[in-house]
Amino acid sequence: MGRSPCCEKAHTNKGAWTKEEDQRLISYIKAHGEGCWRSLPKAAGLLRCGKSCRLRWINYLRPDLKRGNFTEEEDELIIKLHSLLGNKWSLIAGRLPGRTDNEIKNYWNTHIKRKLLNRGLDPQTHRPIGESSNSNLTNSSSHTRTQEIALFSSESKRSNVLDSVEEANSSGTSEVVEQQQYLDLNLDLSMSLPFQSHPASAKAMEPKMGFSGVCLCYHLGFKRSEACRCQPIQNACALTVDL
DNA sequence: AAATAACGCAACCGCGGTCTC
DNA sequence: AGAGACCGCGGTTGCGTTATT
Known part of the structure; x- marks a missing residue:
């Protein structure tokens, strides 16, 4: 078409x-x-x-943009999230309030890549340079990571991730420890609306939403009918933002 | 001081996903 | 069911700025 x-x-x-x-x-x-x-x-x-x-x-x-230099904490968070999510810049940006996917992407390509190389790490695999030549290991790693990305960014639930880790656990692979480290990472989004400072637009949304909170679950890949329980219960969702 | 190379970032492009009719 | 419209994402490009020779 x-x-x-x-x-x-x-x-x-x-x-x-x-x-x-x-x-x-x-x-x-x-x-x-x-x-x-x-x-x-x-x-x-x-x-x-x-x-x-x-x-x-x-x-x-956008008024809520942070701009300015990235802090060391932001650097490390980006590296962690990239090791988990790969080049999913919008998902990574969702974890860094005030930063945009484009900004993070640019920052990654100009600064962090070099930083990882200086540490002797491959920026794509996050493994020591040279180790990535081991095809079996690389394949298995990229496979599990791809699975996780799919689980986070599609319509699957977090419990599926836990299931997959348990599965891996029972198979006794060395990926398990790494996966559990990823799970330590809190991926719950907390965002502020760009128009909080503008009552007119906030008010305009109220009739559509039915209440004065906005569910952001969709941005995690959840459809409202799935993981999110906030629809029938006002303000019950942990990701609801009060206006 | 001028030339040029390297860098950083804003903006564009094309594609895939989702929604609507 | 499927065609078309729209949105958002990731990769790439182009240009202005800074560093180096």
Whole structure:
């Protein structure tokens, strides 16, 4: 099936954003909230592709962005999460409040890769350089990691991960210790909404949600009907954010 | 001081997943 | 059921800045 372009390319600006464009985008989103990126540029009076607007907002203009240098703690957390999740930058970014997937991806490629190489570790496998040439070990490692990524990022539940580890445990592989270390990592998301500071948009959401909390389970890969129990019970979900 | 190489980051592109009709 | 529309992600590119010669 052919897909039509997301916007009229002939009449859109490309390249770096001007201050005026930024201001227009910020003003529009502050007034109307995020969403419907396709129609946003026209409504905001921007000669930009909707995707471009989304990217600019998410990676640069969002008010809750931290910016500035990464701390040593953030470095180590990124390394840990990458060893578990691989190049799933959006999932990793979900664990670092105020950081974007693009920022982390860039930071990984420019700093952390080098850091790991200096430690004698392969940035992809997180194993000592040279050891990765052992194909059996590598295959088994990437296999279990792939399984975990699938479990976290698809619609599976955390209990499935525990099951898989128990299974591995019973088979007595050396991966078990490593897997258990991963499980020590708290992957529960805690996020703040970008519009907490803007009562108008928060209020606009209330009728749709039915209550003044927003369930973020979906961002962990859970569908509301699965792991999340907050739907029938107001504010029962641990991942609900009070507005 | 000028040339050029290396680096860092913002932005773009293409694809896959999900939703809607 | 499936076609089309939309969104979000990961990989890549391009350009401005900084370091080096």
